[in-house]
Amino acid sequence: MTNLxxxxxxxxxQEDVLYVPSSLYHHQLNTIYFGTFSSICQVYEDPEAVNEIKISQNLLDLLHLxxxxxxxxxxxxxxxxxxPLIGILSAGFTGSLLRPIGKRSLLFAKLLSTASITGGIPFLFGIHHIQWDSGTILGYFYTSNGWEQREVPLPNVIYNRLPNRKTESLDAFQTIKEKLADEYQIPLFNPNFFNKWTVHTLLQKDATVRDFLPYTIDAPSLEQLSEMLEQYESVYLKPKNxxxxxxxxxxxxxxxxxxYQICFKEEKLIKKTHASLAVxxxxxxxxxxxxxxxxxxxxPLFKKDNRIVDFRVHTNKNLHNEWELSAIAAKISGGETVTTHMTNGGEIESLQRVFTNPETRKKTEKLLESTALLISLALDHQVEGLIGEIGFDFGVDTRGNVWMFEANSKPGRSIFLHPSLRKEDQYTRKLSLEYAIFLSKQAILSLEASYP
Incomplete structure (x- = not known):
């Protein structure tokens, strides 16, 4: 198979014709595919063309290309x-061409614009944009003139960027996801948000990564909490979803x-104490x-200027279906908070600013990278469905050991607001589209195998 x-x-x-370079041409070519649409056509050799395909207007219209x-x-x-035609599935559309998906319009505009580097034809859509009778989607494209809505076939691959668990759990989404997979054989990657306990139990089965996991209990009883506090003095209680x-x-x-003391953040940090754990x-x-x-x-985490530091590490699948480290940033806690999240007053910082000693920085960076790639492979083998990206929250303790606190299948992009991470911002977007291109090629190869 040629891929250029x-x-x-x-x-x-007005005829259904296609002119291709000599490098692509052979006499048996007679069908053109775009997304889930296809058409019989006349294919001619164009000896003067090198990297150009000439297509008739009539054929272009038939394919909705x-x-x-x-x-x-x-x-x-x-x-x-x-x-390939790459559909990016999301929710929260406004109906406006100026900002079709509200505050996230800029994020998706950047993602779609990355196709100028990777090739391919990406577009944004919601489940209500699918027109099952015609087998098309009224998708949003980002062009030099801004956002435009165009009718295109169902795509070769779908990148799931639904914004939250509530939307993703809707019956409508689950039904459509199954229909696209079963009836149209369209691969969809990042199918679900991760559940913290599910991820923990899956990784516990893998001897290569279980030592990176803090001791964790599901639905802890009062007795279990008492035992954990006796052993560790401090415990985090986290919602699984x-x-x-x-x-x-x-x-x-x-x-x-x-x-005993409990701390949590509402409008401000709240601390409550009591002699009874049960209370x-x-x-x-x-x-x-x-x-x-x-x-x-x-x-007991590493601190910078007496503020707790943890690390967000992104990994992505690339054009060759291989995991890559795509970004690392430090997250520094705010003054009054229980986490390092920006919503709780945390700050993003580069590793260069956190580690003044270059050798310590390089050692920590290599350790975070190797751990992230190892756990990415483990999750890829254990989790059902296609995963294209993972955002990890890691900690480094006072002895220099790495711990994995969370893995996110749809990582937020707040760290890329930091000026030092602009290259990583573009690189993660590039890798997401490249993985979509890889999956589309695999789907086409599978289609060929089905119809020898």
Missing amino acids: LFQLKVLPE PIHNDVHIYTDEHSIYIG GSLGRGIYTLSYCSTQHV LVDEIFKTNEREHYIAQQAI
Whole structure:
């Protein structure tokens, strides 16, 4: 199979014709594919063309193919595949072409613009944009003129960027996800948000990574919490499906005063103490049922200027289906907080600013990279579905050991607001589209195998 990058040029001819360079041409070519659409056509050799495909206007209209430079061309014995057409699924659309998805419009505009580097034809859509009768989608494209809405076939691959668990759990999404996979064989990557306890139990099975995990208990009983506090002095209570540091409590025991303390963030940091652990625990779980939480040992973390530091590490699959480290940033806690999240007053900083000693920085960076790649491989083998990216929250303790606190299948991008991470911002977007291109090629190869 040939896989090259070409520019499209439209001819005013009304016949269904396609002109291709000599490097692609052979006499048996007679079908063109774009997304889930196809058409029989006349294919002619164009000896003067090098990286250009000429397509008639009539054929362009039949395929609902938008004009787009730098497309990939796949060929086999009888067919030419143009694209790939990459659908980016999200929710929260406004109906406005100025900001079609509200505050996140700029984020998606940057992602779609990255196709100028990777090739391919990406677009943004929601489940309500699918027109099942015609097999098309009214997708949003980002062009030199801004956002435009165009009708295109169902895509070769779907990148799931649904914004939250509530949306993703809707029956409508689950039904459509199954229909696209079962009836159209369209691969979808990043299918679900991770559950903290599920990830923990899966990684515990892998001897190569389990030592990076803090001791963790699901739905902890009062007796278990008491035992953990006796051993570790401080424990984090985290919602299994939480994000952005919301709903996290720190529970600790002061042996000199014989009291327990709970800390959590609402409008401000709240601290409560009591001689009875049961009283504090009952107060925590008045509205939050215990079965929705995990208890995790608190790790004595490395500090900068007496402020706790942890690390966000991004990994991505690339064009060759291999995991790569794509970004590392330090997160420094605010003055009054239980986490380092920006929503709780935390700050993003580069490793160069956190580690003044270059040797310490390089050693920490290499350790974080090797750990992230090792756990990415482990999760890739254990988790059902296709994973294209992971955002890790790591800690480094006072002895220099790495600990994994969380893994996110749809990592937030707040760290890329930092000026020093602009290259990483673009690189993570590039890798996401490259992985989509890889999956589309695999889907085409699978289609070929089905119809010898």
